[in-house]
Amino acid sequence: MNMSMKRIQAIFVKDYKEFSRNYAVSSVIFMPMILALFYGRINSPSMDIYLFPINMTFSMVTAYIQACLIAEEKERNTLRGLMMSPASTVDILLGKSLLVFLTTTVILAVSSYLVGYTPNDMLTISIALAISAVFYLALGTICGLFTKSIMEASLAVLPVMVIFTFGPLAVHLVESKILGKVVEWLPSTQLLRIAELSQTGANLSELISSFIIITIWTIAAVVISIILFKKRTKDE
Amino acid sequence: MMANIIEVKNLQMKFGKEEALKNVSFSIKKGEIFGFLGPSGSGKTTTIKILTAQLTQTKGQAFVFEKPASEMNSIQLKKKFGILTDNSGLYQRLSIEENLLLYCRLYNLPVSTIEEALAFVNLQKERKKKVSQLSKGMMQRVILARTIMHKPPLLFLDEPTSALDPVNAQHIYNGLRQLNELGTTIFLTTHNMAEAELLCDRIAFLHKGEIREIDSPTALKKKYSDKSFTVELENGEEHVVHNGEQDALQVMEWMKAARVSRMYSNEPTLGDIFVQLTGSDLK
Numbered sequence: 001m002n003m004s005m006k007r008i009q010a011i012f013v014k015d016y017k018e019f020s021r022n023y024a025v026s027s028v029i030f031m032p033m034i035l036a037l038f039y040g041r042i043n044s045p046s047m048d049i050y051l052f053p054i055n056m057t058f059s060m061v062t063a064y065i066q067a068c069l070i071a072e073e074k075e076r077n078t079l080r081g082l083m084m085s086p087a088s089t090v091d092i093l094l095g096k097s098l099l100v101f102l103t104t105t106v107i108l109a110v111s112s113y114l115v116g117y118t119p120n121d122m123l124t125i126s127i128a129l130a131i132s133a134v135f136y137l138a139l140g141t142i143c144g145l146f147t148k149s150i151m152e153a154s155l156a157v158l159p160v161m162v163i164f165t166f167g168p169l170a171v172h173l174v175e176s177k178i179l180g181k182v183v184e185w186l187p188s189t190q191l192l193r194i195a196e197l198s199q200t201g202a203n204l205s206e207l208i209s210s211f212i213i214i215t216i217w218t219i220a221a222v223v224i225s226i227i228l229f230k231k232r233t234k235d236e
Numbered sequence: 237m238m239a240n241i242i243e244v245k246n247l248q249m250k251f252g253k254e255e256a257l258k259n260v261s262f263s264i265k266k267g268e269i270f271g272f273l274g275p276s277g278s279g280k281t282t283t284i285k286i287l288t289a290q291l292t293q294t295k296g297q298a299f300v301f302e303k304p305a306s307e308m309n310s311i312q313l314k315k316k317f318g319i320l321t322d323n324s325g326l327y328q329r330l331s332i333e334e335n336l337l338l339y340c341r342l343y344n345l346p347v348s349t350i351e352e353a354l355a356f357v358n359l360q361k362e363r364k365k366k367v368s369q370l371s372k373g374m375m376q377r378v379i380l381a382r383t384i385m386h387k388p389p390l391l392f393l394d395e396p397t398s399a400l401d402p403v404n405a406q407h408i409y410n411g412l413r414q415l416n417e418l419g420t421t422i423f424l425t426t427h428n429m430a431e432a433e434l435l436c437d438r439i440a441f442l443h444k445g446e447i448r449e450i451d452s453p454t455a456l457k458k459k460y461s462d463k464s465f466t467v468e469l470e471n472g473e474e475h476v477v478h479n480g481e482q483d484a485l486q487v488m489e490w491m492k493a494a495r496v497s498r499m500y501s502n503e504p505t506l507g508d509i510f511v512q513l514t515g516s517d518l519k
Binding site for chain 1: 288326328337343382
């Protein structure tokens, strides 16, 4: 695997400078925090309420910003420049994901604090959140690679937001058994399950199935994003 | 014998039913400036994309640095060429310097190379300017600076001076000649006949995906010249004369009578030759 920390860092620094000057996209990071502040005022909230700002962070910050960063590179023809440089696919994808991953981590921490969520098992939740973050990064990359502009990417991410953010809430609402089953298999629903069970002191064997489901989603999304990126290196 | 940096044999490229390249063959020697001349849609950019592994040809062979062109996306080979095309982009919210710094890091170059690259395109004073504030010509110069920054042995330049004013175009020509003198091979596509004549050791005329002619500008002009001269007399009359006794005597008579104001060769321009070969102009 061709990977260079110098090149990853160079792309990260460039993305940080661009992102910090792109107010239209960077202002989105405040949305989950505002939501968390609002939800934090609810008396005796359920785990659904705690996890809502977290899932919102994943779709609005992780997937949305990643999709916009990739789509803008395509729109401005700068992605082609990176592809023609000595940066490998891994360098570019990691470099472009690092900023959003770190931003996600900070927003998740702040949102959790604001909503009043204190996990009993911090390690388990941290691992589940980290795997989920990678999944949403890959999803954002796919949306960005499929679209040609920021505008298109913003629209492409909407279904992601609806399905993955509101999916766990829909478990109790949908009457269709098939739809209910589908929703149960969503990574966001599984994240909610991990959060609920770990809060009641469940052991690893009870959580493993949820971890496996989230990991499968993540591996699938990462593989698709890499294949799609490799296809984009060709102008066909 | 000088090695060929680029070797293309019977290259064919189809996009659906449309044939963009039809049996294109040519080779470029190390240290040569090779011009690919043709109107929009003639297959110039497609050829560059095949040679830089952005496209895979339908048929035929293309070698760069004696390796199949499809391998040009390897990290080692990517360091050996620079490419400027009409869809090369810049980061709009970053300054010129920040844009170049990114590529400096990607190619693992010392920061001092930014200064050299900026001097090459005459943009040292504007280095802190944001790209979004630059004119199209200035952006083109930044992209060119980025392309040559790692001093690659091979440059692909697709219409490098299309958006530049004559002064800056001249500055770029001088820079390209300097690079060439240092051994850089340049594959240049252009509409600009004067540019091709000024820079290129050899040129190929590409029309509807086919190479119609390939040679040095001087040889082509000689080949397509009708060997006539125009004699301008003091009274403003113009006469076209050809080789032969009758015309020679006539010219001698005018000269004896001190009536000749000026005399010049009617050799065709590269544009004339292109029109003669293809029946269409280069626009």
